[in-house]
C-alpha cells in the first residue's frame with residue numbers, strides 16, 4: 283500500500299527521533315521515520331524498539347497496525363511531506379568544538395527533495411546561530427520554507443511520558459513558521475512557549491549545562507566530604523530534608539552520556555572558552571573516576587586487589603553506553619588493579635561477566651551505574667562502594 287506521509291523525521295530511528303515519530307503517528311499523523319541504518323529500519327518496522335524506552339514498544343506496535351508509521355531509507359518521502367523534522371546527532375569534535383557540518387551535510391544531501399511551502403523543524407541540539415545559518419542556506423538555494431527550531435528536552439528512556447507532558451519551546455524566522463510549529467506540537471502538549479530562534483537554542487544548551495553543573499556541585503561536595511571521612515549522603519539528607527530552597531540538589535555519581543558534556547562544551551565554544559563554570563564542571567565530573575581510584579589506592583593494596591564494576595551504561599535502567607564514565611573507570615583500574623571484572627545485564631559484550639560471577643570473583647565492588655536491581659543483589663559480605671547510595675548505606679569511599 284502506498285504510504286503518503288504528513289511528516290518525515292530525518293534521524294527518525296534514533297534515541298529521540300523514533301519516540302517523536304511514534305508519538306506523532308499515535309496522534310493521527312502519517313509519519314515517515316527516515317534513517318540510514320538498514321538493520322535498525324528493518325527491526326523498527328517489525329515492531330522492535332532498538333533501545334530501552336519505557337512503554338515505547340507498545341506505541342510502536344499500535345502505529346504499525348494503524349499504518350500511520352513507516353521506517354525507511356527512501357529520501358523521496360521528504361518531498362511528499364508538508365513537515366520535515368531533523369533530529370540527527372550533533373556531537374563535538376576532538377577539540378570539543380561543535381561539528382556543524384554534520385547537520386549542514388544532511389541538509390545538503392537531501393536538498394533536492396525539499397520544496398517550497400514546507401515547514402522544516404530543526405530539533406537536534408545545536409550551536410547558537412545554527413538555525414539562522416540553515417535558514418540563510420535554504421534562502422540562498424531559492425527555497426521558500428518555514429524554518430523552525432523546536433528543541434527536544436526529554437530524558438532518554440522516558441519519552442512517552444515526557445513528550446506529552448513537558449512544555450514545548452518553539453521558535454521560527456517567520457510568522458507562519460511559528461503558527462505551524464504551534465499547531466504541530468499542540469498535538470503533543472498544550473504548553474507551548476514561543477521565543478526567538480537563538481533564545482530557543484540557548485534555552486536547550488543552558489538546560490543541559492545547568493544539569494551538568496548541578497551534578498558537578500554534588501560531585502565536588504562528595505569529594506570534600508569524603509576527603510574528611512564524612513558521608514556525603516548524611517550531609518545531603520540534612521541539607522535537603524524539608525528545605526525547599528535546595529530542591530533539585532543532585533546525588534553524587536557519574537555525570538555522562540551523549541548530551542550534557544557536549545552541550546556544556548558547545549556553550550564554552552560559543553562563549554569563546556570563557557564559560558569557566560562549564561569547564562570547571564567538566565573537570566569535576568570527568569575527574570570522578572580518577573578520584574575514586576585514588577581513594578581506593580589509599581584504602582587497598584590495589585595492585586593485588588580484584589575489582590568488580592557493576593553497571594556500564596551511562597544512566598540507570600538504560601542500555602545506552604554512549605560516553606559512559608564506567609569505561610573510563612575500567613580503563614584506569616585495568617592499569618592500577620590486579621583484575622577488573624565488569625557486569626551490566628543490559629549489555630551483551632563478551633568481556634562482561636554475570637553479576638554472580640563478578641561478586642564471587644571480586645575482592646571489592648563498585649556500583650558505577652545505579653540500576654535498580656542492584657538493590658536486591660546478595661553481595662556475600664564483599665566490600666561494596668556505592669557512590670550513588672542506592673543501597674542506602676552511605677556513599678563513602
Ligand SMILES: NC(=O)c1ccc[n+]([C@@H]2O[C@H](COP(=O)([O-])OP(=O)(O)OC[C@H]3O[C@@H](n4cnc5c(N)ncnc54)[C@H](O)[C@@H]3O)[C@@H](O)[C@H]2O)c1
Pocket residue numbers: 292293294295296297298299316317318319369370371372388391405406407408434435436437438540541
Ligand atoms: N538522547 C537524548 O536523550 C536527547 C535528548 C534531547 C535532545 N537530544 C539531541 O537530539 C539529537 C539526536 O540525539 P540522539 O541521541 O537521538 O542521537 P542518535 O544517534 O540516537 O540518533 C540519530 C539518528 O540519526 C540517524 N542519521 C544520521 N545521519 C542520517 C542521515 N543522513 N539521514 C537520516 N538519518 C540519519 C542515525 O542513524 C540515528 O538513528 C542530538 O542533537 C541530541 O543532542 C538527545
